Amino acid sequence: MKHFLKETDFKPHEVAEVFALARDLKARRGRETGTVLQHQTWALIFSKSSTRTRVSFEVGVHELGGNPLFLNKNDIQLGRGESVEDTARVLSRFVHGLIVRTYEHSEVERLAASGTIPVINALTDFLHPCQIYTDAFTLAERWAPKNGDGGSLLASLKGRKIAFLGDTACNMANSWILGAALFGMKISLSGPKGFEPSAELDALLKQEGFAKNYHFTTDPFEAVKDADVVYTDVWVSMGKEEETKQRIAQMSPYSVTPELFAAARSDAWFMHCLPAHPGEEVCQEVLDNPRSIIFDQAENRLHVQKAIMATLAADRS
Ligand code: CP
Ligand code: NVA
Numbered sequence: 001m002k003h004f005l006k007e008t009d010f011k012p013h014e015v016a017e018v019f020a021l022a023r024d025l026k027a028r029r030g031r032e033t034g035t036v037l038q039h040q041t042w043a044l045i046f047s048k049s050s051t052r053t054r055v056s057f058e059v060g061v062h063e064l065g066g067n068p069l070f071l072n073k074n075d076i077q078l079g080r081g082e083s084v085e086d087t088a089r090v091l092s093r094f095v096h097g098l099i100v101r102t103y104e105h106s107e108v109e110r111l112a113a114s115g116t117i118p119v120i121n122a123l124t125d126f127l128h129p130c131q132i133y134t135d136a137f138t139l140a141e142r143w144a145p146k147n148g149d150g151g152s153l154l155a156s157l158k159g160r161k162i163a164f165l166g167d168t169a170c171n172m173a174n175s176w177i178l179g180a181a182l183f184g185m186k187i188s189l190s191g192p193k194g195f196e197p198s199a200e201l202d203a204l205l206k207q208e209g210f211a212k213n214y215h216f217t218t219d220p221f222e223a224v225k226d227a228d229v230v231y232t233d234v235w236v237s238m239g240k241e242e243e244t245k246q247r248i249a250q251m252s253p254y255s256v257t258p259e260l261f262a263a264a265r266s267d268a269w270f271m272h273c274l275p276a277h278p279g280e281e282v283c284q285e286v287l288d289n290p291r292s293i294i295f296d297q298a299e300n301r302l303h304v305q306k307a308i309m310a311t312l313a314a315d316r317s
Contacts, residue, residue, distance in 0.1 A: 007182050037309065046122070096117055232282050234276070234277055
């Protein structure tokens, strides 16, 4: 049984296939109804808010011919203390896949270990792999030859540099570090002291067979030098609301201003997973820059996640 809990759950040749399928699904959208998930129900169990992830998965399951079932954690017994394991066992008797957004990363691992259906990580405190695959695909659409295959989409990322600014210890930073290792990209991160990537992330890199691949600096201008992509995320991730005041004070030097963006390569793209807080992690001017591709990222969630679900549904191992 194949799951998608972290970036490295697909090998590079499988990533190439996912990208090729995403491009194909994007080109064909609206012209035919998919049947890959016909007669299937995929449940979404969400413990946190969501706009893009929820809607793109619900629409995506529907477009592949299946039925999405949204379950707020607090509306099911999981929210009242039924075990993660029993929830996985029971839902495996009813539905064909689980899409899970939660706090503890171990919760998606336990659901995957206890059930008999594919589990997709739709964001944990540790990783957000659906977003990183989508972001990488969004870049590959721009960098790869127009009619190249999946291999050329993946190869177009190799050697490119991404600069990640702000909360350099959050799920998006972690996922980009692991993604950069998988895609052969360079990554520099810049945030306040104390927000260096965690020992847990270093252990995951090692476990997945990668050397420590990132550069961390407290100087944002150093990080964006020669960058092909400037990326940021909110300073206060879901679950960190109590630290809001302190985080805003600590992270304000890392706001992506027009000056900071101009210090990257002249053809660099600006990216943000959204939702954005203009005036905090990024200035409105940068969000509106012609090289800001934030809404293409948002749209591509649909196409890439459809490709991920189709790949998992087809896997019989
Ligand atoms: N980028 C992202 O995951 O957005 P949502 O929280 O709206 O799903
Ligand atoms: N780091 C953010 C990402 C939101 C898509 C959070 O976890 O809230």
